[in-house]
Amino acid sequence: MLRRAFNICLFTALLAGVIGFAPQLATAQDKTLTVFAAASMKNALDDVNTAYTKATGIRVVSSYAASSALARQIEQGAPADVFVSADLKWMDYLAEKKAIKDGTRVNLLGNKLVLIAPKDSKIGNVTIGQGFDLAKLAGDGRIATGDVKSVPVGLYAKAALEKLGAWQAAAPKFAMADNVRAALLLVSRGEAALGIVYETDGKVDPGVKIIGTFPDNSHEPVIYPVAAVATAKPDVAGYLTFLRTKAAKDIFEKYGFSFLIRPVS
Template structure:
Protein backbone atom coordinates (compact mmCIF):
# COMPACT_ATOMS: atom_id res chain seq x y z
CA UNK A 1 0.00 0.00 0.00
CA UNK A 2 2.79 2.42 0.92
CA UNK A 3 4.54 1.66 -2.35
CA UNK A 4 1.32 2.29 -4.27
CA UNK A 5 0.72 5.55 -2.38
CA UNK A 6 4.20 6.72 -3.28
CA UNK A 7 3.58 5.94 -6.95
CA UNK A 8 0.27 7.84 -6.83
CA UNK A 9 1.97 10.95 -5.35
CA UNK A 10 4.68 10.80 -8.02
CA UNK A 11 2.06 10.37 -10.76
CA UNK A 12 0.12 13.36 -9.43
CA UNK A 13 3.23 15.56 -9.35
CA UNK A 14 4.18 14.64 -12.90
CA UNK A 15 0.79 14.67 -14.56
CA UNK A 16 -1.50 16.75 -12.32
CA UNK A 17 -4.52 15.79 -10.28
CA UNK A 18 -6.57 12.94 -11.67
CA UNK A 19 -9.59 15.17 -11.20
CA UNK A 20 -8.20 17.92 -13.52
CA UNK A 21 -8.62 17.94 -17.30
CA UNK A 22 -5.68 16.41 -19.09
CA UNK A 23 -5.20 19.68 -20.99
CA UNK A 24 -6.25 23.07 -19.67
CA UNK A 25 -8.21 25.10 -22.16
CA UNK A 26 -5.83 27.16 -24.27
CA UNK A 27 -6.99 30.78 -23.98
CA UNK A 28 -4.70 32.19 -26.65
CA UNK A 29 -4.87 32.70 -30.39
CA UNK A 30 -1.94 33.47 -32.66
CA UNK A 31 -2.38 36.05 -35.40
CA UNK A 32 0.12 36.60 -38.22
CA UNK A 33 -0.54 40.08 -39.58
CA UNK A 34 0.97 42.52 -42.05
CA UNK A 35 3.36 44.95 -40.35
CA UNK A 36 1.16 47.93 -41.21
CA UNK A 37 -1.58 46.49 -39.00
CA UNK A 38 0.38 46.67 -35.75
CA UNK A 39 -1.04 49.73 -33.97
CA UNK A 40 -4.65 49.15 -34.96
CA UNK A 41 -4.58 45.41 -34.37
CA UNK A 42 -2.89 45.79 -30.99
CA UNK A 43 -5.86 47.93 -29.93
CA UNK A 44 -8.35 45.46 -31.38
CA UNK A 45 -6.64 42.53 -29.66
CA UNK A 46 -6.67 44.33 -26.31
CA UNK A 47 -10.40 44.99 -26.72
CA UNK A 48 -11.02 41.36 -27.65
CA UNK A 49 -9.04 40.09 -24.66
CA UNK A 50 -10.97 42.39 -22.33
CA UNK A 51 -14.26 41.13 -23.75
CA UNK A 52 -13.52 37.40 -23.93
CA UNK A 53 -10.49 36.63 -21.77
CA UNK A 54 -8.73 35.23 -24.83
CA UNK A 55 -5.21 36.58 -25.27
CA UNK A 56 -4.06 37.31 -28.81
CA UNK A 57 -0.41 36.71 -29.62
CA UNK A 58 0.35 38.78 -32.71
CA UNK A 59 3.35 38.41 -35.01
CA UNK A 60 3.93 41.30 -37.39
CA UNK A 61 6.07 41.21 -40.54
CA UNK A 62 5.80 41.58 -44.29
CA UNK A 63 2.91 39.52 -45.68
CA UNK A 64 5.40 37.65 -47.88
CA UNK A 65 7.45 36.55 -44.87
CA UNK A 66 4.37 35.51 -42.91
CA UNK A 67 2.93 33.47 -45.77
CA UNK A 68 6.23 31.61 -46.09
CA UNK A 69 6.39 31.01 -42.32
CA UNK A 70 2.88 29.56 -42.32
CA UNK A 71 3.84 27.37 -45.27
CA UNK A 72 6.81 26.08 -43.26
CA UNK A 73 4.56 25.09 -40.36
CA UNK A 74 4.64 28.12 -38.08
CA UNK A 75 1.70 27.87 -35.65
CA UNK A 76 -0.78 30.56 -36.62
CA UNK A 77 -4.56 30.67 -36.28
CA UNK A 78 -5.21 33.77 -38.40
CA UNK A 79 -3.43 35.37 -41.36
CA UNK A 80 -3.98 39.02 -42.29
CA UNK A 81 -2.23 39.96 -45.54
CA UNK A 82 -1.66 43.43 -46.98
CA UNK A 83 -2.47 42.16 -50.45
CA UNK A 84 -4.53 39.46 -52.11
CA UNK A 85 -1.52 37.88 -53.83
CA UNK A 86 0.04 36.52 -50.64
CA UNK A 87 -3.33 35.31 -49.38
CA UNK A 88 -3.75 33.58 -52.75
CA UNK A 89 -0.31 32.05 -52.24
CA UNK A 90 -1.32 30.69 -48.83
CA UNK A 91 -4.55 29.37 -50.32
CA UNK A 92 -2.64 27.67 -53.10
CA UNK A 93 -0.50 25.91 -50.51
CA UNK A 94 -3.67 24.78 -48.68
CA UNK A 95 -2.63 26.75 -45.59
CA UNK A 96 -5.82 28.76 -45.11
CA UNK A 97 -9.48 27.89 -44.73
CA UNK A 98 -10.95 29.48 -47.86
CA UNK A 99 -14.46 29.54 -46.41
CA UNK A 100 -13.31 32.04 -43.77
CA UNK A 101 -11.56 34.42 -46.16
CA UNK A 102 -12.82 38.02 -46.25
CA UNK A 103 -11.47 41.17 -47.90
CA UNK A 104 -11.54 43.24 -44.72
CA UNK A 105 -9.68 46.50 -45.32
CA UNK A 106 -8.48 49.03 -47.85
CA UNK A 107 -5.59 51.50 -47.66
CA UNK A 108 -3.68 54.08 -49.70
CA UNK A 109 0.00 54.70 -50.40
CA UNK A 110 1.69 58.04 -49.83
CA UNK A 111 5.05 59.70 -50.28
CA UNK A 112 6.71 60.64 -47.00
CA UNK A 113 9.76 62.63 -45.93
CA UNK A 114 11.42 63.25 -42.55
CA UNK A 115 9.37 65.74 -40.53
CA UNK A 116 12.02 68.47 -40.88
CA UNK A 117 12.51 67.98 -44.64
CA UNK A 118 12.19 70.95 -46.97
CA UNK A 119 10.23 68.77 -49.39
CA UNK A 120 6.50 69.43 -49.19
CA UNK A 121 3.28 69.40 -51.22
CA UNK A 122 4.40 67.14 -54.06
CA UNK A 123 1.96 66.76 -56.96
CA UNK A 124 2.09 63.07 -57.90
CA UNK A 125 0.90 62.35 -61.41
CA UNK A 126 2.10 61.35 -64.90
CA UNK A 127 5.61 62.67 -65.51
CA UNK A 128 6.30 62.95 -61.76
CA UNK A 129 10.12 62.94 -61.32
CA UNK A 130 10.78 61.09 -58.08
CA UNK A 131 14.48 60.66 -58.84
CA UNK A 132 15.03 64.40 -59.11
CA UNK A 133 13.00 65.02 -55.98
CA UNK A 134 15.17 62.63 -53.95
CA UNK A 135 18.38 64.32 -55.06
CA UNK A 136 21.36 62.49 -53.54
CA UNK A 137 19.14 60.78 -50.98
CA UNK A 138 17.63 57.32 -50.81
CA UNK A 139 13.99 56.37 -51.29
CA UNK A 140 12.69 53.73 -48.87
CA UNK A 141 9.89 51.24 -49.38
CA UNK A 142 9.31 47.54 -48.96
CA UNK A 143 11.15 45.10 -51.21
CA UNK A 144 9.42 45.58 -54.57
CA UNK A 145 9.83 41.90 -55.43
CA UNK A 146 7.91 40.58 -52.43
CA UNK A 147 6.62 43.07 -49.83
CA UNK A 148 3.13 44.34 -50.73
CA UNK A 149 3.83 48.05 -50.16
CA UNK A 150 6.87 47.81 -52.42
CA UNK A 151 4.89 46.06 -55.11
CA UNK A 152 2.16 48.70 -54.97
CA UNK A 153 4.85 51.44 -55.05
CA UNK A 154 6.61 49.99 -58.09
CA UNK A 155 3.32 49.52 -59.95
CA UNK A 156 2.39 53.15 -59.29
CA UNK A 157 5.78 54.49 -60.36
CA UNK A 158 5.76 52.42 -63.53
CA UNK A 159 2.28 53.71 -64.37
CA UNK A 160 3.45 57.29 -63.79
CA UNK A 161 6.66 56.84 -65.75
CA UNK A 162 8.91 57.45 -62.75
CA UNK A 163 10.27 54.00 -61.98
CA UNK A 164 13.28 53.61 -64.28
CA UNK A 165 15.00 56.82 -63.20
CA UNK A 166 14.23 56.35 -59.50
CA UNK A 167 15.00 52.63 -59.16
CA UNK A 168 18.76 53.03 -58.41
CA UNK A 169 17.93 55.27 -55.46
CA UNK A 170 15.63 52.80 -53.74
CA UNK A 171 16.50 51.28 -50.37
CA UNK A 172 14.49 48.06 -50.16
CA UNK A 173 13.29 47.28 -46.64
CA UNK A 174 12.02 44.00 -45.21
CA UNK A 175 8.66 45.52 -44.28
CA UNK A 176 6.74 48.75 -44.53
CA UNK A 177 7.55 49.58 -40.91
CA UNK A 178 11.26 49.14 -41.59
CA UNK A 179 10.95 51.58 -44.50
CA UNK A 180 9.05 54.00 -42.26
CA UNK A 181 11.87 53.88 -39.71
CA UNK A 182 14.51 54.66 -42.35
CA UNK A 183 12.69 57.86 -43.24
CA UNK A 184 11.97 58.82 -39.63
CA UNK A 185 15.67 58.50 -38.81
CA UNK A 186 16.65 60.59 -41.83
CA UNK A 187 18.46 57.66 -43.41
CA UNK A 188 16.25 58.04 -46.48
CA UNK A 189 15.15 61.35 -48.02
CA UNK A 190 11.79 59.94 -49.08
CA UNK A 191 9.69 56.86 -48.58
CA UNK A 192 6.58 55.20 -49.94
CA UNK A 193 4.39 53.67 -47.24
CA UNK A 194 0.72 53.25 -46.42
CA UNK A 195 -1.06 56.36 -45.21
CA UNK A 196 -1.90 54.47 -42.01
CA UNK A 197 1.82 54.02 -41.26
CA UNK A 198 2.58 57.69 -41.80
CA UNK A 199 -0.18 58.59 -39.33
CA UNK A 200 1.44 56.72 -36.42
CA UNK A 201 5.05 57.91 -36.93
CA UNK A 202 5.70 61.46 -35.64
CA UNK A 203 9.13 61.49 -37.28
CA UNK A 204 7.69 61.73 -40.82
CA UNK A 205 5.26 63.86 -42.78
CA UNK A 206 3.13 63.05 -45.81
CA UNK A 207 4.26 65.14 -48.79
CA UNK A 208 2.12 63.57 -51.49
CA UNK A 209 -0.53 60.94 -52.20
CA UNK A 210 -0.51 58.43 -55.06
CA UNK A 211 -3.59 58.40 -57.31
CA UNK A 212 -5.76 55.36 -56.59
CA UNK A 213 -5.76 54.41 -60.27
CA UNK A 214 -1.95 54.29 -60.46
CA UNK A 215 -1.73 50.89 -58.77
CA UNK A 216 -3.84 47.80 -58.02
CA UNK A 217 -6.45 48.29 -55.30
CA UNK A 218 -4.90 47.92 -51.85
CA UNK A 219 -6.86 45.17 -50.13
CA UNK A 220 -6.20 43.39 -46.85
CA UNK A 221 -7.77 39.91 -46.78
CA UNK A 222 -8.08 37.94 -43.54
CA UNK A 223 -8.62 34.20 -43.05
CA UNK A 224 -8.27 31.40 -40.54
CA UNK A 225 -5.49 28.91 -41.20
CA UNK A 226 -6.24 25.26 -41.78
CA UNK A 227 -4.75 24.50 -38.34
CA UNK A 228 -6.73 27.20 -36.51
CA UNK A 229 -8.09 26.58 -33.01
CA UNK A 230 -11.88 26.36 -32.63
CA UNK A 231 -12.08 29.80 -30.99
CA UNK A 232 -10.71 31.47 -34.12
CA UNK A 233 -14.16 31.89 -35.65
CA UNK A 234 -15.23 34.19 -32.81
CA UNK A 235 -12.13 36.34 -33.30
CA UNK A 236 -12.83 36.67 -37.02
CA UNK A 237 -16.37 37.78 -36.21
CA UNK A 238 -14.93 40.42 -33.85
CA UNK A 239 -12.63 41.72 -36.61
CA UNK A 240 -15.78 42.49 -38.60
CA UNK A 241 -17.61 44.11 -35.67
CA UNK A 242 -18.54 47.75 -35.21
CA UNK A 243 -16.04 47.96 -32.36
CA UNK A 244 -13.21 46.81 -34.65
CA UNK A 245 -14.43 49.10 -37.43
CA UNK A 246 -14.19 52.12 -35.12
CA UNK A 247 -10.61 51.28 -34.19
CA UNK A 248 -9.50 50.54 -37.74
CA UNK A 249 -11.04 53.72 -39.14
CA UNK A 250 -9.39 55.74 -36.40
CA UNK A 251 -6.06 54.55 -37.78
CA UNK A 252 -7.06 55.43 -41.34
CA UNK A 253 -8.02 52.05 -42.76
CA UNK A 254 -11.04 51.72 -45.00
CA UNK A 255 -13.48 49.09 -43.75
CA UNK A 256 -14.65 47.02 -46.75
CA UNK A 257 -17.36 44.90 -45.14
CA UNK A 258 -20.64 45.51 -43.37
CA UNK A 259 -20.10 45.25 -39.58
CA UNK A 260 -21.36 41.99 -38.10
CA UNK A 261 -22.55 43.57 -34.84
Protein backbone atom coordinates in the same frame (compact mmCIF):
# COMPACT_ATOMS: atom_id res chain seq x y z
CA MET B 1 -3.77 3.81 12.59
CA LEU B 2 -6.86 5.98 12.38
CA ARG B 3 -4.74 9.08 11.68
CA ARG B 4 -2.74 7.19 9.03
CA ALA B 5 -5.94 6.07 7.31
CA PHE B 6 -7.24 9.65 7.41
CA ASN B 7 -4.01 10.97 5.85
CA ILE B 8 -4.19 8.37 3.08
CA CYS B 9 -7.80 9.34 2.32
CA LEU B 10 -6.88 13.04 2.35
CA PHE B 11 -3.96 12.46 -0.01
CA THR B 12 -6.15 10.41 -2.33
CA ALA B 13 -8.79 13.15 -2.41
CA LEU B 14 -6.22 15.85 -3.12
CA LEU B 15 -4.66 13.77 -5.87
CA ALA B 16 -8.04 13.20 -7.45
CA GLY B 17 -8.68 16.94 -7.30
CA VAL B 18 -5.39 17.73 -8.99
CA ILE B 19 -6.01 15.14 -11.69
CA GLY B 20 -9.52 16.47 -12.20
CA PHE B 21 -8.24 20.05 -12.38
CA ALA B 22 -5.46 19.28 -14.89
CA PRO B 23 -7.70 19.25 -18.00
CA GLN B 24 -9.23 22.57 -16.89
CA LEU B 25 -5.76 24.04 -16.46
CA ALA B 26 -4.68 22.81 -19.87
CA THR B 27 -7.85 24.22 -21.42
CA ALA B 28 -7.20 27.62 -19.85
CA GLN B 29 -3.64 27.63 -21.13
CA ASP B 30 -4.90 26.71 -24.62
CA LYS B 31 -7.01 29.87 -24.77
CA THR B 32 -4.48 31.62 -26.95
CA LEU B 33 -4.66 32.49 -30.64
CA THR B 34 -1.68 33.30 -32.83
CA VAL B 35 -2.12 35.88 -35.57
CA PHE B 36 0.35 36.48 -38.39
CA ALA B 37 -0.32 39.99 -39.73
CA ALA B 38 1.18 42.52 -42.11
CA ALA B 39 3.59 44.89 -40.35
CA SER B 40 1.47 47.94 -41.21
CA MET B 41 -1.33 46.62 -38.98
CA LYS B 42 0.59 46.57 -35.71
CA ASN B 43 -0.82 49.60 -33.88
CA ALA B 44 -4.42 49.05 -34.90
CA LEU B 45 -4.44 45.27 -34.50
CA ASP B 46 -2.76 45.45 -31.10
CA ASP B 47 -5.69 47.59 -29.92
CA VAL B 48 -8.24 45.27 -31.55
CA ASN B 49 -6.62 42.26 -29.87
CA THR B 50 -6.69 43.96 -26.48
CA ALA B 51 -10.41 44.62 -26.91
CA TYR B 52 -11.01 41.00 -27.96
CA THR B 53 -9.12 39.62 -24.97
CA LYS B 54 -11.04 41.91 -22.62
CA ALA B 55 -14.34 40.68 -24.07
CA THR B 56 -13.53 36.96 -24.22
CA GLY B 57 -10.57 36.18 -21.98
CA ILE B 58 -8.76 34.63 -24.95
CA ARG B 59 -5.22 35.94 -25.37
CA VAL B 60 -3.97 36.88 -28.83
CA VAL B 61 -0.29 36.71 -29.74
CA SER B 62 0.60 38.59 -32.92
CA SER B 63 3.61 38.25 -35.18
CA TYR B 64 4.16 41.19 -37.53
CA ALA B 65 6.32 41.12 -40.65
CA ALA B 66 6.05 41.43 -44.42
CA SER B 67 3.10 39.47 -45.78
CA SER B 68 5.48 37.59 -48.07
CA ALA B 69 7.62 36.38 -45.16
CA LEU B 70 4.61 35.38 -43.07
CA ALA B 71 2.98 33.48 -45.93
CA ARG B 72 6.11 31.44 -46.50
CA GLN B 73 6.35 30.67 -42.77
CA ILE B 74 2.76 29.44 -42.75
CA GLU B 75 3.45 27.35 -45.84
CA GLN B 76 6.33 25.73 -43.95
CA GLY B 77 4.11 24.85 -40.99
CA ALA B 78 4.45 27.81 -38.61
CA PRO B 79 1.78 27.49 -35.86
CA ALA B 80 -0.50 30.38 -36.83
CA ASP B 81 -4.28 30.51 -36.45
CA VAL B 82 -4.99 33.63 -38.54
CA PHE B 83 -3.26 35.31 -41.48
CA VAL B 84 -3.84 38.95 -42.45
CA SER B 85 -2.06 40.02 -45.63
CA ALA B 86 -1.46 43.52 -46.99
CA ASP B 87 -2.33 42.34 -50.49
CA LEU B 88 -4.36 39.70 -52.27
CA LYS B 89 -1.33 38.03 -53.85
CA TRP B 90 0.01 36.37 -50.72
CA MET B 91 -3.40 35.22 -49.54
CA ASP B 92 -3.96 33.74 -52.99
CA TYR B 93 -0.59 32.03 -52.64
CA LEU B 94 -1.65 30.27 -49.43
CA ALA B 95 -5.05 29.42 -50.87
CA GLU B 96 -3.33 27.64 -53.76
CA LYS B 97 -1.24 25.72 -51.20
CA LYS B 98 -4.42 24.72 -49.33
CA ALA B 99 -2.99 26.45 -46.26
CA ILE B 100 -6.08 28.49 -45.34
CA LYS B 101 -9.57 27.31 -44.42
CA ASP B 102 -12.18 27.52 -47.16
CA GLY B 103 -15.00 29.91 -46.40
CA THR B 104 -13.12 31.99 -43.80
CA ARG B 105 -11.48 34.47 -46.15
CA VAL B 106 -12.77 38.04 -46.34
CA ASN B 107 -11.36 41.31 -47.72
CA LEU B 108 -11.46 43.28 -44.47
CA LEU B 109 -9.56 46.54 -44.84
CA GLY B 110 -8.30 49.09 -47.34
CA ASN B 111 -5.43 51.57 -47.26
CA LYS B 112 -3.71 54.20 -49.41
CA LEU B 113 -0.17 54.52 -50.75
CA VAL B 114 1.62 57.73 -49.76
CA LEU B 115 4.94 59.51 -50.10
CA ILE B 116 6.63 60.55 -46.86
CA ALA B 117 9.64 62.61 -45.81
CA PRO B 118 11.36 63.21 -42.46
CA LYS B 119 9.36 65.59 -40.25
CA ASP B 120 12.00 68.32 -40.50
CA SER B 121 12.53 67.92 -44.26
CA LYS B 122 12.38 71.07 -46.39
CA ILE B 123 10.43 69.15 -49.01
CA GLY B 124 6.83 70.34 -49.03
CA ASN B 125 3.61 68.81 -50.29
CA VAL B 126 3.65 67.54 -53.86
CA THR B 127 1.04 66.49 -56.39
CA ILE B 128 1.70 62.97 -57.63
CA GLY B 129 0.55 62.40 -61.19
CA GLN B 130 1.68 61.39 -64.65
CA GLY B 131 5.29 62.43 -65.26
CA PHE B 132 6.00 62.85 -61.54
CA ASP B 133 9.79 63.16 -61.16
CA LEU B 134 10.49 61.26 -57.94
CA ALA B 135 14.19 60.94 -58.70
CA LYS B 136 14.61 64.72 -58.91
CA LEU B 137 12.61 65.23 -55.73
CA ALA B 138 14.88 62.84 -53.82
CA GLY B 139 18.03 64.67 -54.95
CA ASP B 140 21.08 62.90 -53.55
CA GLY B 141 18.99 61.08 -50.95
CA ARG B 142 17.60 57.57 -50.87
CA ILE B 143 13.98 56.45 -51.29
CA ALA B 144 12.80 53.78 -48.85
CA THR B 145 10.08 51.20 -49.40
CA GLY B 146 9.60 47.46 -49.11
CA ASP B 147 11.37 45.03 -51.41
CA VAL B 148 9.71 45.64 -54.78
CA LYS B 149 10.00 41.94 -55.69
CA SER B 150 7.99 40.52 -52.81
CA VAL B 151 6.85 42.93 -50.05
CA PRO B 152 3.34 44.27 -50.80
CA VAL B 153 4.14 47.95 -50.25
CA GLY B 154 7.10 47.61 -52.60
CA LEU B 155 4.96 45.88 -55.21
CA TYR B 156 2.39 48.65 -55.01
CA ALA B 157 5.11 51.32 -55.15
CA LYS B 158 6.83 49.93 -58.22
CA ALA B 159 3.53 49.45 -60.04
CA ALA B 160 2.50 53.04 -59.30
CA LEU B 161 5.81 54.51 -60.40
CA GLU B 162 5.81 52.48 -63.60
CA LYS B 163 2.29 53.68 -64.36
CA LEU B 164 3.35 57.30 -63.75
CA GLY B 165 6.56 56.99 -65.80
CA ALA B 166 8.80 57.59 -62.78
CA TRP B 167 10.26 54.18 -62.04
CA GLN B 168 13.24 53.99 -64.39
CA ALA B 169 14.87 57.21 -63.17
CA ALA B 170 14.06 56.59 -59.49
CA ALA B 171 14.96 52.88 -59.27
CA PRO B 172 18.71 53.37 -58.55
CA LYS B 173 17.85 55.55 -55.54
CA PHE B 174 15.71 52.94 -53.77
CA ALA B 175 16.62 51.42 -50.43
CA MET B 176 14.68 48.16 -50.11
CA ALA B 177 13.47 47.18 -46.65
CA ASP B 178 12.21 43.86 -45.28
CA ASN B 179 8.79 45.34 -44.51
CA VAL B 180 6.93 48.64 -44.53
CA ARG B 181 7.74 49.50 -40.90
CA ALA B 182 11.46 49.08 -41.58
CA ALA B 183 11.11 51.49 -44.52
CA LEU B 184 9.21 53.91 -42.28
CA LEU B 185 12.02 53.80 -39.73
CA LEU B 186 14.64 54.68 -42.37
CA VAL B 187 12.74 57.87 -43.16
CA SER B 188 11.96 58.68 -39.53
CA ARG B 189 15.67 58.45 -38.67
CA GLY B 190 16.62 60.63 -41.62
CA GLU B 191 18.50 57.80 -43.31
CA ALA B 192 16.29 58.17 -46.39
CA ALA B 193 15.08 61.42 -47.91
CA LEU B 194 11.76 59.96 -48.99
CA GLY B 195 9.71 56.84 -48.46
CA ILE B 196 6.70 55.11 -49.96
CA VAL B 197 4.51 53.54 -47.28
CA TYR B 198 0.84 53.19 -46.42
CA GLU B 199 -1.15 56.15 -45.18
CA THR B 200 -1.69 54.44 -41.82
CA ASP B 201 2.08 54.13 -41.32
CA GLY B 202 2.64 57.79 -42.12
CA LYS B 203 0.10 58.75 -39.48
CA VAL B 204 1.53 56.76 -36.56
CA ASP B 205 5.17 57.89 -36.71
CA PRO B 206 5.74 61.47 -35.44
CA GLY B 207 9.15 61.47 -37.14
CA VAL B 208 7.67 61.65 -40.63
CA LYS B 209 5.19 63.71 -42.62
CA ILE B 210 3.00 62.71 -45.53
CA ILE B 211 3.80 64.92 -48.51
CA GLY B 212 1.75 63.26 -51.24
CA THR B 213 -0.78 60.52 -51.99
CA PHE B 214 -0.53 58.23 -55.00
CA PRO B 215 -3.58 58.22 -57.27
CA ASP B 216 -5.82 55.21 -56.75
CA ASN B 217 -5.65 54.37 -60.44
CA SER B 218 -1.85 54.15 -60.43
CA HIS B 219 -1.80 50.75 -58.69
CA GLU B 220 -4.04 47.90 -57.61
CA PRO B 221 -6.24 48.73 -54.60
CA VAL B 222 -4.50 48.20 -51.28
CA ILE B 223 -6.62 45.45 -49.74
CA TYR B 224 -6.08 43.43 -46.56
CA PRO B 225 -7.67 39.97 -46.71
CA VAL B 226 -7.96 37.87 -43.56
CA ALA B 227 -8.48 34.11 -43.20
CA ALA B 228 -8.09 31.24 -40.77
CA VAL B 229 -5.04 29.06 -41.32
CA ALA B 230 -5.84 25.44 -42.19
CA THR B 231 -4.52 24.21 -38.83
CA ALA B 232 -6.26 26.90 -36.75
CA LYS B 233 -7.80 26.23 -33.33
CA PRO B 234 -11.63 26.08 -33.08
CA ASP B 235 -11.64 29.39 -31.16
CA VAL B 236 -10.54 31.16 -34.34
CA ALA B 237 -14.16 31.49 -35.52
CA GLY B 238 -15.00 33.87 -32.69
CA TYR B 239 -11.91 35.98 -33.38
CA LEU B 240 -12.69 36.29 -37.08
CA THR B 241 -16.21 37.38 -36.20
CA PHE B 242 -14.86 39.99 -33.79
CA LEU B 243 -12.70 41.49 -36.55
CA ARG B 244 -15.94 42.22 -38.42
CA THR B 245 -17.73 43.97 -35.55
CA LYS B 246 -18.36 47.68 -35.18
CA ALA B 247 -16.00 47.73 -32.20
CA ALA B 248 -13.15 46.52 -34.42
CA LYS B 249 -14.26 48.82 -37.26
CA ASP B 250 -14.02 51.88 -34.99
CA ILE B 251 -10.46 50.97 -33.98
CA PHE B 252 -9.28 50.29 -37.53
CA GLU B 253 -10.81 53.53 -38.80
CA LYS B 254 -9.20 55.50 -35.97
CA TYR B 255 -5.83 54.51 -37.43
CA GLY B 256 -6.84 55.41 -40.98
CA PHE B 257 -7.85 52.06 -42.46
CA SER B 258 -11.03 51.85 -44.49
CA PHE B 259 -13.44 49.07 -43.48
CA LEU B 260 -14.53 47.17 -46.57
CA ILE B 261 -17.44 45.13 -45.21
CA ARG B 262 -20.70 45.69 -43.40
CA PRO B 263 -20.04 45.28 -39.66
CA VAL B 264 -21.72 42.41 -37.84
CA SER B 265 -23.46 42.92 -34.51
